[in-house]
Amino acid sequence: MDGRSNKAHWAMAMVQLFAGGYHVITKVALNAGINQIVFCTYRNLLALFILAPVAYFFEKNRRQPITGRLLFSLFLLGFMGIFANQLLLLAGLCYTNPTYAAAMEPAIPILTFLLTLAMGIETLDLVKLEGKMKVGGILTCVAGATLMFVFRGPAVLASNNFEMYPVETNELPAALTATWLSSLRRFGFDQWHIGVFCLIGHCMCTAIYLALQGLILREFPANLSVTAFSCLFGSILLVVAGLFSTQNSADWSLIPSELLAVLYAGIVATALIYSLETWSNKILGPALVSMYNPLQPVASAFLSAIFLKSAIYLGSIIGGILIITGLYIVTWANYRERQAKKAVKAISDQRTDGATEPLLGRTSTSIT
Structure with a gap:
């Protein structure tokens, strides 16, 4: 592989490590009682203040004109990848735990691969060995992440007991009982089922985000600007949702542990992770980028x-x-x-060059 591909693979491996840290740190903040929408609003506004100037100065001479169609596509990225994705993940973390949230990630490469096939970004020829390898590799990844969830086995590195499946209880932090999903409990859904539904929605949003981003990067390869615009639209939606969902100004105040979580989420989990993911998507494609998501259970554990x-x-x-x-x-x-x-293209180019070579030139060379 070339140097850029190698760097993109290393970048995606680091993304999963950072994402595992986000699951752990965010779970601590949620248990402290921070409002989900407030948390997402702060993290994305912080990331926007970092990404916007960087994208402007680094890509101002390479950025293509933004059309109305492109602007709408960027809005969809902000809605799917920032607004809906982050809120659903946070809600899933609230009602389950970091390990279970990470164990749901194997659904993302399957959904992304199916979407990229439908969009024509990826191809799959099951007659060839490469097509069979793709399917086998995806299934191996899914099997590994599923095994982590269903089979615990003996402790290799023992420490304090950790429950993979949380004990069901009606006692939730105050911020959770007042959130936008608490009304579902009136219909008989317990906290675990609500969390599972939210994590499934998070996986679907992530898959749509990666596949759509892959299409946009083909026409608009300014990856920093794509990330910044996504963050901009996502932040706008979160601010509007936050103003309508919060009851008083106290919801927007942060204690030290919550501030630390916001800083990590804004700088690392949003500005850095989204930028690396977008850049890797431009090089590797959405299907291969999504294949790294099953590494999150490893990093989270x-x-x-x-x-x-x-x-x-x-x-x-x-x-x-x-x-x-x-x-x-x-x-x-x-x-x-x-x-x-590349081999087929090289052969095609040689044939084209041979066909377009002047006949007189070939004859004179032969006589000489």
Whole structure:
């Protein structure tokens, strides 16, 4: 692979580590009682203040004119990838736990791959070895992440007990009972089911975001500007939702632990992660970028062991090995496809050059 592809792969691996840290830190902030919409609003406004000037100065000479169609597409990115995606993930974290939230991530590469096939971004030829490798790699990733969730096994690195499945209770933090999803409990849904529904919605929004972003980057390759515009529209929607959903100004005040979570979420989980993800999407494509999401259970388990004093179990280790193996298989399949396309293009170019070479030139060369 070329240098840019290698850097993009390393960037996506770091993204999953940062995302695992976000799950852990955010869960602590949510337990402290921070309002979900307020949290998302602060993190995206902070990220916007970082991304907007950087995108303006670095891409002002390379940015193409923005059409109405492009602006609407960027709005959809902000709605799917920022507004709906983040709120659904936070709600899922509130009602479940970081490990379960990370265990839902394997649905993202499957949904993204199906969307990119429908959009014509990716191709799948099951007759060829590369097509079979793609399917096999995706299924291996999903199997590894699923194994981490359903099979815990003995503790390899023992620490304090950590419950993968939280104990059902009617006692939730005050911020949760007043949130936009609390009304669902009146219809018989308990907190666990609400969390699962939200995490499924988060996976769907992420898949749509990555696939749509891949299409936009083909016509508008200014990746920093795409990220900044997404953050802008997402922030606008969150501010409007926050003004209508909060009851008083006290909801917007932060205690030190919440401020720390907002800083990490804004600088690392939004500005840095979204920028790296968009840049990698331009190089690798949405399907391969989404393949890194199953690494989040590995990162979440590792960071939970450090900061939440949980144990690392055998299932996490075996699942992590399967995830990395599946990711390598898909990466290798994509590499073989790109090499095959380059070879076909080179042969086609040679034939075209030979056909357009003047007949007199070929004859004179032969006589000489």
